[in-house]
Amino acid sequence: MGFLYSVVGFLIAIGILVAVHEFGHFWVARKLGVKVLKFSIGFGKPLWKTVGGVDKTEYVVAAIPLGGYVKMLGEGDPDAPVLESEKHRAFDNQPIWKRSLIILAGPGINFLFAILLFSILGLQTVERLDPVFGQAPLASAVSLAGVKEGDRLVSVDGREVDFLAHQQLYIMNRVLQGSDIEMQVLSGGSVRSVTIETQGIPIYNINPGSMMYQLGIVPPSPPITSEIHHVAPESPAESAGIRQGDVVVSISGQPVESWRELSTLISPNPGKELEIIVQRSGLNKTFLITPKATPFNGGEIGVIGVRPKPTSYSPDQLVSVSKGPWASFMAGLDQTWQMSTVTLRMLGKMLTLQVSHKNVNGPIMIANVAGQAIQVGLDYYIHILAVISISLGVMNLLPIPILDGGHLLVHLIEGVAGKKAALNFFAVGQRVGIFILIGFMGLAFYNDIFKLLN
Missing domain, CATH: 2.30.42.10 (PDZ domain)
Known part of the structure; x- marks a missing residue:
């Protein structure tokens, strides 16, 4: 049953996220007057297809669910000559700003989708751990700063704290930057400011949970008996x-x-x-x-x-958290930004070998997590969808020619050095991009299989 949940969870997640991503390209292209020939979710042999709209766009669901594409008129395809009457609707004939907006729309809508999902989740009333410190490890930054068990965390760098893990992503960003953190802590009836030094925190195998423990931001233990x-x-x-x-x-x-x-x-x-x-x-x-x-x-x-x-934690160790529509939207916006910047910083640290390559996950682990999320509940599954959507947006913005970010780089080169230089760069860069992607996917599959076997 676990395998079945993983397959179903993965297919639903990838289907939704690919459809959202490609819809961004599709919608903006149509709005800017570019003719769309094909909208495909998946690659390879079509499992289902239909034709619709004034432009007779072909809509396809294909057999390999690891991506999708939107094919537009005149995208450098020699087998599809553009009629004179339709040249003004060809993608290649559009000014750079239009082409760039169409390319940006895919990753952009992934971020917007994540904000929407986080905002929906934020509207619910949920129980979270009260922002009270438990017994921190003796050598942790929090302990060295003089914070005691029972002290209450009020804010982090001026950012209000509603529950103990509220600013976890922000804190992780600061740790990856190696920047100190200013905390306001309620202790003995008065609020004082403490500086948490992050320089000594090891980041090679960093993850949010271990990072919080290493800093000393740990919850009080639930009342555990000696049974x-x-x-x-x-x-x-x-x-x-x-x-x-x-x-x-x-x-x-x-x-x-x-x-x-x-x-x-x-x-x-x-x-x-x-x-x-x-x-x-x-x-x-x-x-x-x-x-x-x-x-x-x-x-x-x-x-x-x-x-x-x-x-379980006792009721007095929990706090009820709820937000209105505007506060939920702003929290969703902040969470999406923090997660995006954490992802980028982790990728940068991996390239410089400061963070382990084991943090790269592929389709197998995504399927595993999605399957677990389906079993836990709809809220957790929605959260996982938002996280994967952000990862998809960030990855597609990387300046690798075969990805959206690579196309944007080509447009930048065209704007500075001309179309010929951009085409030459794209011809070479596409081969390099494919090589990089194959290597990256190989690493992701290796990590997935290693984690499953261990």
């Missing part, structure tokens, strides 16, 4: 006789009421025998367990191979 939910096979706990459902009462004479206390008493004692008392079926049982030494952050901690019972 054991899982015992790892062949672990010290299993060898000693600990079972699922046991509740840890004390460790070496120290009372235990929460999982944090359990962890605090076990972690610093690798290789040291501990007396652990658990409650089982109303009776106390005593076990002697030696935590296994496990590498962690350049040192060692003790683990016994147990996991807590899953729990």
